[in-house]
Amino acid sequence: MDWVKDFYEGSVRWWGEAESVIGDRDRRRVALFHRLLGDTPKTILELGCGSATTAAAFAEAGHRVLGIELVDRSDFTAPLVERSAPGSLRVLQADFYEVDLDERFDAVTYWNGFGIGDDADQRRLLRRVATEWLTDGGTALIDVFNPLVWASWHGDLEHRPALPEAGYHHDLFERNGFDPVANRAELTWTDAADSRERFTQHLRCYSPADLRLLLEHTGLRLDRIVAGEESLDPAAVHTGHLPLLNEHYEYTAVLKPADPLAD
Numbered sequence: 172m173d174w175v176k177d178f179y180e181g182s183v184r185w186w187g188e189a190e191s192v193i194g195d196r197d198r199r200r201v202a203l204f205h206r207l208l209g210d211t212p213k214t215i216l217e218l219g220c221g222s223a224t225t226a227a228a229f230a231e232a233g234h235r236v237l238g239i240e241l242v243d244r245s246d247f248t249a250p251l252v253e254r255s256a257p258g259s260l261r262v263l264q265a266d267f268y269e270v271d272l273d274e275r276f277d278a279v280t281y282w283n284g285f286g287i288g289d290d291a292d293q294r295r296l297l298r299r300v301a302t303e304w305l306t307d308g309g310t311a312l313i314d315v316f317n318p319l320v321w322a323s324w325h326g327d328l329e330h331r332p333a334l335p336e337a338g339y340h341h342d343l344f345e346r347n348g349f350d351p352v353a354n355r356a357e358l359t360w361t362d363a364a365d366s367r368e369r370f371t372q373h374l375r376c377y378s379p380a381d382l383r384l385l386l387e388h389t390g391l392r393l394d395r396i397v398a399g400e401e402s403l404d405p406a407a408v409h410t411g412h413l414p415l416l417n418e419h420y421e422y423t424a425v426l427k428p429a430d431p432l433a434d
């Protein structure tokens with residue numbers, strides 16, 4: 172995971188400003204959470220919270236959120252914390268593999284980030300969710316990258332022009348690659364003005380069936396998956412499910428504590 176800190180520090184320079192305001196994506200996540208778990212106030216641990224806009228949207232909706240983020244984004248997170256009701260939003264700059272938290276949460280969320288390590292790293296994180304952070308009967312919601320869609324993007328090169336009015340100040344190229352043996356997407360961004368400014372991100376993708384294997388012995392089980400707005404039973408048959416075959420590059424895994432006798 173050597174690339175992780177450099178990559179995300181670079182991405183703060185490139186996209187930090189654009190990602191610092193609460194937007195539709197944050198509100199959709201709150202709506203999904205309410206659909207799945209109800210809207211009574213909950214305690215939430217958000218892993219890899221970025222600029223904490225999603226965490227702030229949850230705080231706005233009446234929940235108490237602790238966000239953990241590796242990279243210093245305090246310029247963006249501090250105003251959000253200040254605007255939130257006292258105690259409803261905390262952001263801790265820490266590595267979620269290392270941090271010691273002396274509390275448990277009704278829900279643990281990880282939006283758009285799971286898969287940046289190898290299988291052993293992912294399992295280590297899932298075990299921490301199950302054994303250290305979730306309350307009994309709690310739920311984890313984790314976005315997982317869908318290999319079918321990432322594979323279909325292999326070889327694509329996109330130009331992402333600067334959009335200063337939306338906070339995107341750099342003119343970038345994005346190249347997509349996919350390793351079908353490791354089931355890993357490889358995305359490289361290059362600054363059009365300076366090709367030495369280049370970062371590559373590796374994302375391990377898991378089909379729902381592979382995720383179930385990954386979850387074995389972690390203390391968590393796959394309860395449902397949500398693709399777009401649709402909630403699916405992972406044990407049912409989904410032959411020809413087009414949204415998962417070619418539309419959604421990620422799905423949300425709904426994880427519950429596993430039955431201790433089954434694990």
Ligand SMILES: C[S@@+](CC[C@H](N)C(=O)[O-])C[C@H]1O[C@@H](n2cnc3c(N)ncnc32)[C@H](O)[C@@H]1O
Nearest residue numbers: 179219220221240241242265266267282283284
């Ligand atoms: C793809 S970004 C997603 C950010 C945010 N969840 C969102 O959806 O906008 C993944 C985030 O996870 C953070 N991250 C990666 N590894 C981490 C670690 N070990 N501990 C804490 N945060 C981490 C990165 O710095 C980055 O901000």
